[in-house]
Amino acid sequence: MQTKETHIVPPQEKAIRIQEYAVNIFTTIPTRSALKKAIKKGLILVNDQTSSTSILLNGGEKIELLEQDTATPKKQFTLSLSVAFEDDYLAIIEKPAGILVSGNTFKSIDNALVQNLAKSNLTDMVRPRPVHRLDYPTTGLLLIGKTSASILALNSLFEQRKVHKTYHAITIGSMTQIGRIQSLTDGKEAVSHFKVLQSVTSNRFEELNLVELSPETGRKHQLRKHMSELNNPILGDTAYGKEGLILKRKGLYLHASKLEFTHPFTEEYVVVESKLPKKFIKIFPDFAF
Known part of the structure; x- marks a missing residue:
């Protein structure tokens, strides 16, 4: 703990207990009860030694008030992530399925980045943060910023x-080999390209x-919605799939690959x-690269 304030006791006519003398010598300890609490917490030092309420002062003593460590250590979410690219500015990690990128939740990619990425050496380094999103069930590449400027x-x-x-x-289902989809998603234009x-x-x-899917825009659930609009929903999509054709317990077959x-x-x-992912290769073994 660091010293917050220091006081040197002037000469005293007779010895005086610290609990009587030290009231109001520090700006943050205005009462006797506050002083007693600080002494009990070990925040008061007399000549570099932890004080007690019974210490007598004669003059010349150095009294220090220590800065209380009020920061509660933040519990880290432990998750091992594969890092595909990293330098001092940014990183690209592999997001697993079944986890949120960020948000008001403990179990998120955001909370697991510090333990998986090297600390930036640049002066504007910050805690690594995702700069875009992938859906909870989607796997694949996620771009991370490591500095304010980045x-x-x-x-x-x-x-x-x-x-x-x-x-x-x-x-799922027969579809044309190549095409472009344009529609409104949440009132905004959404454009995607596909190739079988x-x-x-x-x-x-x-x-x-x-x-292979290439989105021009980045609307929420855009690719999933567009495939459903084509009547070719993504396998395992419980939100936009066809009734009776929803594959369960295998996850969503959507991967951010490049x-x-x-x-x-x-x-x-x-x-x-x-x-x-391996589950893709089980169906299409020719694409094991």
Whole structure:
């Protein structure tokens, strides 16, 4: 603990107890009861030694008031994350399924970043923060800012649509090979592009497709809504899937597989890719890369 205030006792005609003398010598201890509490907490030192209420003062003693440590250690959420890219400015991590990116919850990616990323050496370093979101059931690449300037710059890149994101999904039902979807999501324009990479027949779902998705905009649940609007919902989507064709207990088959952008500080063109999850490969083994 650090010293908050210091007082030197002037010469006294006769010895006096500290609990009587030291009232009002410190700005934050105006009463005798407050002084007693501070002594009991070990916050009062006399000549560098912890005081008691019975100590007698004669003059010349150094009395110190220590700064009370009021900060409660924050409990950390323990979660091991795979780091795909990292420097002093930013990082890209692999988000697992079944966890929120951020929000008013203890179990979040946001609360697990400090233990997984190296501390930035730059003067404006801050606690690492996600600069965009992935849905709770979605897996894949998530961009993180590690400095104040980086967080602002990355947010600006997203606003200018200069971060190119590629997703892979497995969808249900027969669909055209390539296309563009434009619609309103929550009253705002939402645009996505899709390309079917491979299709397989299925006893339960008739046909399953491995689809590459590229959103131009970043609306909430945009890709999930757009696939549902095409009548080709994403496998495992309990919110936008077809009744009777919702695969349960396997999670959502939507993966953020690629991020591309110009680094706002090094000007390097960053391209980071993520392997498809094993559950994708079980259905489409040709895409095990």
